[in-house]
Structures are given as C-alpha cells and as structure tokens.
Amino acid sequence: MSAGEMLSAARTARGMSLDDLAQITKLRASILSAMEQDDFSHCGGLVYARGQLRSMAPVLGLDPDDLIDAFDNELRSRPLD
Numbered sequence: 001m002s003a004g005e006m007l008s009a010a011r012t013a014r015g016m017s018l019d020d021l022a023q024i025t026k027l028r029a030s031i032l033s034a035m036e037q038d039d040f041s042h043c044g045g046l047v048y049a050r051g052q053l054r055s056m057a058p059v060l061g062l063d064p065d066d067l068i069d070a071f072d073n074e075l076r077s078r079p080l081d
Helices: 003-013 018-025 029-036 046-059 064-077
Strands: none
C-alpha cells in the first residue's frame, strides 16, 4: 500500500473529511488530496513531504515510520527524471 493509499484509508476509517484533516493539520485540503493521490509535488520538497507525513500519522492513527517507509518505497520505484 502506498503512502497516499494509507492516508486515504486511515482518514476514511476515522470518518474524517479532507476539510476536517486540513483544519487539524493546517495544510490545505487540496494538498492533502494530492498527497492521497501520491502526488507530493505541492509539499515543498521531499524533506517537507516527509515532515508532513510524520506529523499527520498520529492524527490518523498511523505509525509514522511505516508511512515514511511506504513513501520512500514509492520514491525508489519511480524512474529518475
């Protein structure tokens, strides 16, 4: 399961909307939606994306290390530009 899929599944399981999560995390719902689609290009870079994932994990009941591992695995599977 990708990081985006983990985020979406956890948010849905908690009965939260993107707007609910945005209010808690202080991230725009549009950025959160993109992250759930595994599009982290709006996060300001990989370091910021990891930080955002790490801070969102406890809100969604996810293990931060598992979420970061899924993110890193996805990055490794993508071709370099």
